């Protein structure tokens with residue numbers, strides 16, 4: 221399996237090369253809005269789900285081509301699940317920093333920061349982007365559907381502690397789902413946690429791509445703006461960004477191996493392989509696919525994929541005002 225993908229243009233991070241640390245959907249949450257699909261292994265166990273040496277070997281191979289490396293602004297450690305569950309995280313971040321010379325960002329669901337080993341390993345990164353969607357246990361169960369080993373208060377204390385000891389960029393991401401965590405009471409509980417944290421910024425998100433559960437509904441832009449105002453008011457409040465168009469933790473990197481297909485594939489099979497790799501991980505619009513595969517516009521992508529849709533190999537699903545391939 222290839223564990224390196226991209227780079228793709230990320231509005232938040234620039235040209236981002238992704239490192240996927242897990243072989244399948246291993247997570248300690250099973251969020252109703254997940255774009256990756258249902259969690260196949262709901263666990264809190266931290267171990268080497270993929271040999272660390274195999275991932276480092278891929279990084280070494282990627283770095284052997286300086287041209288490829290030049291197209292990368294940042295390396296993003298992520299996973300088809302929760303990357304901090306991989307016990308080789310620290311070694312991988314160290315290898316990435318040494319071999320690429322690029323800043324390293326880590327996306328995490330923020331649930332393992334009560335662990336000193338995770339704190340020490342994440343401290344090696346330049347940017348850490350944890351999530352916290354709610355500070356209320358009932359909503360946490362409803363929205364994030366945690367493994368039984370997780371306790372929300374412990375998670376919050378871990379996040380607060382990490383924010384005090386981590387000296388680099390810390391961006392907290394909050395995803396709001398209509399009717400679950402978007403009420404004033406919910407926001408006030410989150411604000412109380414945010415006030416205890418030292419954050420570089422807070423990023424607000426909502427359900428945008430086809431979610432795991434159809435009852436995961438987006439929150440309107442007006443409500444997101446009101447929430448942003450609540451969070452950003454008061455002295456020492458962090459900067460708050462609203463991530464529109466559904467950019468999220470998993471949005472920053474699409475799993476396409478640009479190492480094998482630099483500058484956009486010209487071969488039909490290669491292009492198809494790239495697209496299928498993208499769609500295996502998350503639903504994408506024609507515009508998403510075109511951004512990575514450079515096929516000459518979303519219409520060209522649609523033409524290219526139409527036979528696969530007709531034959532039933534791909535599905536088209538509308539969500540919001542967009543059409544997604546799955």
Ligand code: SF4
Pocket residue numbers: 247248249250251253254255256259300301302329
């Ligand atoms: S959204 Fe992230 S944390 Fe939630 S189930 Fe999916 S991979 Fe796990």
